[in-house]
Amino acid sequence: MKQLYYYCKLLECGKISRRDFMGRALALGATTALASSMAAQAVKAATPKKGGKLRLGIGHGSTTDTLDPATYENLYIQCVGGAIHNKLTEVSNTGGLVPELAESWEPTPDAKVWAFKLRKGVEFHNGKTLDAEDVVASINHHRGEESKSAAKPIVDPIEDVKADGKDTVVFTMKSGNADFPFIVSDYHLAIMPSKDGKVDALSGVGASGYTLDKFEPGVRTALKRFPNYWKTNRAHFDEGEFLAIVDVTARTNALTTGEIDAMDRVDIKTAHLLARNRNVKIVETSGTAHYTFAMRTDTAPFDNNDVRLALKYALDRKALLQSVLRGHGVVGNDHPIGRSNRYHADELPQRVYDIDKAKFHLKKAGHSSLKVDLSAADAAFAGAVDAAVLYKEHAAKAGIEINVVREPNDGYWSNVWLKKPWCAVYWGGRPTEDWMFSTAYADGAPWNDTFWKHDRFNKLLIQARAELDETKRREMYVEMQRIVSDEGGVVVPMFNNYVMGLSSKVQHDEMGSNWSLDGFRALERWWFA
Amino acid sequence: MAKIAKMVAQRLALGLLTLFVVSLIIFLGVELLPGDLAEAILGQSATPETVAAFRRELKLDLPPHERYIAWLADILRGDLGRSLANQREISELIGVRFANTLFLAAVAAIISVPLAVTLGVLAALYRNSFYDRAVNVVTLSSISFPEFFVAYILILFLAVQGGIFPSISNVSPGLDFWDRVYRVILPALTLTLVVVAHMMRMTRASIINLLASPYIEMANLKGLSRTRIIVHHALPNALAPIINVIVINLAYLVVGVVIVEVVFVYPGLGQLFVDSVIRRDIPVVQASCLVFAATYILLNLTADVLSILSNPRLLHPK
Numbered sequence: 001m002k003q004l005y006y007y008c009k010l011l012e013c014g015k016i017s018r019r020d021f022m023g024r025a026l027a028l029g030a031t032t033a034l035a036s037s038m039a040a041q042a043v044k045a046a047t048p049k050k051g052g053k054l055r056l057g058i059g060h061g062s063t064t065d066t067l068d069p070a071t072y073e074n075l076y077i078q079c080v081g082g083a084i085h086n087k088l089t090e091v092s093n094t095g096g097l098v099p100e101l102a103e104s105w106e107p108t109p110d111a112k113v114w115a116f117k118l119r120k121g122v123e124f125h126n127g128k129t130l131d132a133e134d135v136v137a138s139i140n141h142h143r144g145e146e147s148k149s150a151a152k153p154i155v156d157p158i159e160d161v162k163a164d165g166k167d168t169v170v171f172t173m174k175s176g177n178a179d180f181p182f183i184v185s186d187y188h189l190a191i192m193p194s195k196d197g198k199v200d201a202l203s204g205v206g207a208s209g210y211t212l213d214k215f216e217p218g219v220r221t222a223l224k225r226f227p228n229y230w231k232t233n234r235a236h237f238d239e240g241e242f243l244a245i246v247d248v249t250a251r252t253n254a255l256t257t258g259e260i261d262a263m264d265r266v267d268i269k270t271a272h273l274l275a276r277n278r279n280v281k282i283v284e285t286s287g288t289a290h291y292t293f294a295m296r297t298d299t300a301p302f303d304n305n306d307v308r309l310a311l312k313y314a315l316d317r318k319a320l321l322q323s324v325l326r327g328h329g330v331v332g333n334d335h336p337i338g339r340s341n342r343y344h345a346d347e348l349p350q351r352v353y354d355i356d357k358a359k360f361h362l363k364k365a366g367h368s369s370l371k372v373d374l375s376a377a378d379a380a381f382a383g384a385v386d387a388a389v390l391y392k393e394h395a396a397k398a399g400i401e402i403n404v405v406r407e408p409n410d411g412y413w414s415n416v417w418l419k420k421p422w423c424a425v426y427w428g429g430r431p432t433e434d435w436m437f438s439t440a441y442a443d444g445a446p447w448n449d450t451f452w453k454h455d456r457f458n459k460l461l462i463q464a465r466a467e468l469d470e471t472k473r474r475e476m477y478v479e480m481q482r483i484v485s486d487e488g489g490v491v492v493p494m495f496n497n498y499v500m501g502l503s504s505k506v507q508h509d510e511m512g513s514n515w516s517l518d519g520f521r522a523l524e525r526w527w528f529a
Numbered sequence: 530m531a532k533i534a535k536m537v538a539q540r541l542a543l544g545l546l547t548l549f550v551v552s553l554i555i556f557l558g559v560e561l562l563p564g565d566l567a568e569a570i571l572g573q574s575a576t577p578e579t580v581a582a583f584r585r586e587l588k589l590d591l592p593p594h595e596r597y598i599a600w601l602a603d604i605l606r607g608d609l610g611r612s613l614a615n616q617r618e619i620s621e622l623i624g625v626r627f628a629n630t631l632f633l634a635a636v637a638a639i640i641s642v643p644l645a646v647t648l649g650v651l652a653a654l655y656r657n658s659f660y661d662r663a664v665n666v667v668t669l670s671s672i673s674f675p676e677f678f679v680a681y682i683l684i685l686f687l688a689v690q691g692g693i694f695p696s697i698s699n700v701s702p703g704l705d706f707w708d709r710v711y712r713v714i715l716p717a718l719t720l721t722l723v724v725v726a727h728m729m730r731m732t733r734a735s736i737i738n739l740l741a742s743p744y745i746e747m748a749n750l751k752g753l754s755r756t757r758i759i760v761h762h763a764l765p766n767a768l769a770p771i772i773n774v775i776v777i778n779l780a781y782l783v784v785g786v787v788i789v790e791v792v793f794v795y796p797g798l799g800q801l802f803v804d805s806v807i808r809r810d811i812p813v814v815q816a817s818c819l820v821f822a823a824t825y826i827l828l829n830l831t832a833d834v835l836s837i838l839s840n841p842r843l844l845h846p847k
Contacts, residue, residue: 062807063800063813064570064612064614064804064805064808064810064813065614065615066614066615066616067615071570071571073571146582146585146586147578148567148579148582148586150571150575150579152576152578153576202615216625216701216796217617218800218804220699220701220796243699244794247792249681249792250697250792250794253684253689254696254697256689259695259697408563410562410563410564410807411563411568413575414564414568415564446576447576
């Protein structure tokens, strides 16, 4: 019976066909009638059904959370934002870019001026109809001297944004950017109703499928379906409730006892045990989130590329993936572009643990042995200290002595990151290559945590950004990944999966991997069987 | 009675002074921690310009003494101010949370205090019996385990396997009274297991202490039953230390339950406090501390007043 149930699940996920299912079910001794009714049920589950209340347990959330998208700080409030706000564009569940509040967009040939045509007749929760002024005000909320927005660096390349009539918004960029439509899908850039050119960011009024009913920061958020939502094939639940359950055991218990319908951040140490529960399914997506060890290339000994290469070869990524992530991830190749990115370079050879090469590069750099400090804290990513200690063991075989410095979690991002010569870093990743590279690898970028300067790379970055020809772009991005991998200041040991636990009655399509919980859109995209 | 009124007034005045000192220490303490709210909220996304803009808006760029004095002036006007992080009224934020905390503390106290005192009296009555030893072993074991462990054990048996109580205490405003009680039973039981030993042992010890007194011997010689001696003669005289230890435990139930709150996802004041310290939201930290300190001061005052009332020698001094 258990086997049968398993096949049923496979059919539901579309991993086997109905014919396969029938064959296997009959082989297991099920009657034809039973098998075909099970198959019918499983297939029915795949067509969205309306109604119900989705209760999400999220492993983040703080009483200091605010509804202002400029300072969305953690996964909890990002999911609330994903439920109450629409953006101009959306990264769909399959990873492509689809129109959301913008119906279409058109660049000038140099990709410098972008005209977005807005969808007509979209209504905000407060009854106001969307027009171009709202978009301008919502974007300007993050710009300017007085902006305290975390999204300020990503809207900085916008020179000017203005309305052209009621339904068109024109963005003028400081330089050409072919990926601009991706940028406006960012979760910070929520479109809110404006009044006299300003948005009331704390009101929580958006243009999405759910209105904010109650917001108790750090505790719970109640949401109700917005009856006038413009998307007809989305927002299936009548209601949503997001609970902040920071303790992972409490979250797991809540899921197994049916207090919640889904949770994020399953404890990977016990995920295999949780998967045995029949009422729970474990879902994983592999996206752009990754861990790095960033070396300051302006500081000795990391200013020598051979030292960096020696360190890159002196790490057993597979062992690290198995022990720190228990296999819930994929190994990295010393560049920040994930397999879900459009131009991921599959053709680059995977860097492996190679003591001889590490020794060779160390010698080439003029060192017979090397002693370096590696700063880590679990604030960087869960298991960062363990990862650093494993690295130390691996590197010792190549004659490199890594001294692991355990830093305090408090103030890690202000006192250690971008300050210490070598430290552990977490990146949520970015949906486009340009975005990722411009954020953390371009010369002079505020978060260039390796303080890396590479002329060819920086030249390619600007060229590729404005290049509208797909093939040429691909070539450039592959070359850039190769440069970062071979000459960059960053060790990328692995990309971590988002591991979620869902009640078996929760149904979903292919799950978005750009962020956890279906790209923060669980409430909008999922439904109950 | 006039004496008690005078003492209460004196203690309240001293209490205010204590609150002032507490607020000063907390303010300095949070100032000493690395980073500030702007950096904590922006985290990895902080750039020098956005942090500076953040600080300007929240007046975090002013020197600490100016901020403290401004805060003090507001407090003296009865205004707790607004949370720096989300601009909500602190009185509102704390009001709901504190009510939740008090509710949980009250349920735990209603279960644990009568239980502890009864167990203690019985233990004194049947001193050195099997019952006495058993109750000591059980309560001392439950206090020795860390709270989260006790909590997980209760969850495992009563929520996951038994399915009797919910594993998380998801309370929200507008829930009716009994539903609310049902949802806080597991955290209240956890707290009960943690505090019972202390009160029970104190009750037992202070009664046994009195059993050697001459007037108890007299009562024995009169031929009174042991129960009557303990409940009528010993217990009233043992009240002062018992009241004191009960009050200390009540204060603990109000201010020391953050771990239980986390395990059961209960929206109490402790969680608010921890969140605010992590994000360096100083006005909220200050306000929560004042609430905690005031709880201690008031409960101690109550304990003293009750001790005096229960002791004729203190109530009618020569």
